[in-house]
Amino acid sequence: MPLEIRSLSKTLGDFQLRNVSLTIKDSEYFIILGQSGAGKTILLETIAGIHRPDTGRIFLDGTDITDTPARHRHIGMVYQDYMLFPHLNVEKNIGFGLKQLGEPGEIIRNAVEEISALLGIKHLLERNPETLSGGEQQRVAIARALIIRPRVLLLDEPLSALDAITRRKMRTELSRLPSLTGVSVIHITHHAEDLISLGHRSAVMDEGSVIQVGNPDEIFQNPQTPFVAAFTGMENLFSGIARESHEGKIIRVGTVRIHAITPLTGPVFFGIRSEDLIFSREILKSSARNVLKATVTKIRIMGSLAWVMVDCGICLTGVLTVQSLFELEIDDGDVVYITFKASAVTVFPDENGTGKKGIIS
CATH class of the missing domain: 3.40.50.300 (P-loop containing nucleotide triphosphate hydrolases)
Structure with missing residues (x-):
């Protein structure tokens, strides 16, 4: 060296x-x-x-x-x-x-x-x-x-x-x-x-x-x-409580339940990258375990990409090509479905054990 x-x-x-x-x-x-x-x-x-x-x-x-x-x-x-x-x-x-x-x-x-x-x-x-x-x-x-x-x-x-x-x-x-x-x-x-x-x-x-x-x-x-x-650009970061269930590991943030793959339990932080969110107007047939109904709150277009912010009990930001945005005919106030895999959820220990629910600022 x-x-x-x-x-x-x-x-x-x-x-x-x-x-x-x-x-x-x-x-x-x-x-x-x-x-x-x-x-x-x-x-x-x-x-x-x-x-x-x-x-x-x-x-x-x-x-x-x-x-x-x-x-x-x-x-x-x-x-x-x-x-x-x-x-x-x-x-x-x-x-x-x-x-x-x-x-x-x-x-x-x-x-x-x-x-x-x-x-x-x-x-x-x-x-x-x-x-x-x-x-x-x-x-x-x-x-x-x-x-x-x-x-x-x-x-x-x-x-x-x-x-x-x-x-x-x-x-x-x-x-x-x-x-x-x-x-x-x-x-x-x-x-x-x-x-x-x-x-x-x-x-x-x-x-x-x-x-x-x-x-x-x-x-x-x-x-x-x-x-x-x-x-490094992970826009969707939250804190919640991870628990075992008959469906596997679930992280709760208020009333929202997120499926994740993690050995951690109790207070945790977790994140989902914007590019891992899949948008649809109807529920998709998919092996992904997380499907959330959401309302579009804001759309920000930059070049060929569109950042779409939604409220599904927590506020998530996803990214689409502008072409996909137009093909899906997504606009402010529309109801959409957000799908993502349990493996797309990155989970971190909450070393302070706060268990604070909500987005990490």
């Missing part, structure tokens, strides 16, 4: 990074996902050597670098705002790190030519940073970090300042970095789409702790906590 983080903790003011352990593989694109204030940037800065951990160790290729100065760690970092030097042109910005290391001018020029060609920015070398687009500035910042040939590249919210079209294009370009350069990438973000498009594996962080690690499918299909489920 090129990078191993063992039981890392750090207190900065009122914030605490708590006992973080991670391993990053060779040429891996690793996403750290979490909301603002989760501790993602502090973790990256501690890995980079900007902060010294209070406890825990950091290893690079088996060598303990916890006390190694940042400039000697063979770790590159690109901040959210790119931090290009406005008084230097693109060529000098990219070559800055090698110049600081005392490399001869010819070696710097050759290295700048090589990395700028690799990232498709060779034509920008004479330009000044303020004349570049957001995507071009990002490529320059990445080139400046890669030119020192780091073992690990740290990216702090690299796509957040870009428009949607540029963001999609840059995801494609970023995904190629490990295969093109051999570098391992750690990319922090609060966008779950980055995990889908980029990540080989991911860690989800909340309040300074890593709460789940896995590949994108594991994170999305098998979230370990309601927080992970909500953060």
Whole structure:
């Protein structure tokens, strides 16, 4: 493993990074996902050597670098705002790190030519940073970090300042970095789409702790906590009481009964992804065990998809193609049937045992 983080903790003011352990593989694109204030940037800065951990160790290729100065760690970092030097042109910005290391001018020029060609920015070398687009500035910042040939590249919210079209294009370009350069990438973000498009594996962080690690499918299909489920787009999250019955496991939320597959009983949280809800105007003949009569309360159309909100004793949101919406002739106030499998219900323990009924906010 090129990078191993063992039981890392750090207190900065009122914030605490708590006992973080991670391993990053060779040429891996690793996403750290979490909301603002989760501790993602502090973790990256501690890995980079900007902060010294209070406890825990950091290893690079088996060598303990916890006390190694940042400039000697063979770790590159690109901040959210790119931090290009406005008084230097693109060529000098990219070559800055090698110049600081005392490399001869010819070696710097050759290295700048090589990395700028690799990232498709060779034509920008004479330009000044303020004349570049957001995507071009990002490529320059990445080139400046890669030119020192780091073992690990740290990216702090690299796509957040870009428009949607540029963001999609840059995801494609970023995904190629490990295969093109051999570098391992750690990319922090609060966008779950980055995990889908980029990540080989991911860690989800909340309040300074890593709460789940896995590949994108594991994170999305098998979230370990309601927080992970909500953060990865599970819109229908509730709390209720799970009980055994002659029909199998039933979760009650008020008067609503939900069939689920779970070993848990008592107070639980549970969630259903919008795409797992099937809409119909009549009761379907299906093996799915959950069939709920509902009233449409709101329809929100975005592009080719429609989000349909219904009230069936609990408020659910499902997603349909616009074509399906029109074919079913669903409109506000209509009565519909919602069908979903027991296996589509993800159940989490309610560790506080509150048993509070209703939606999780």
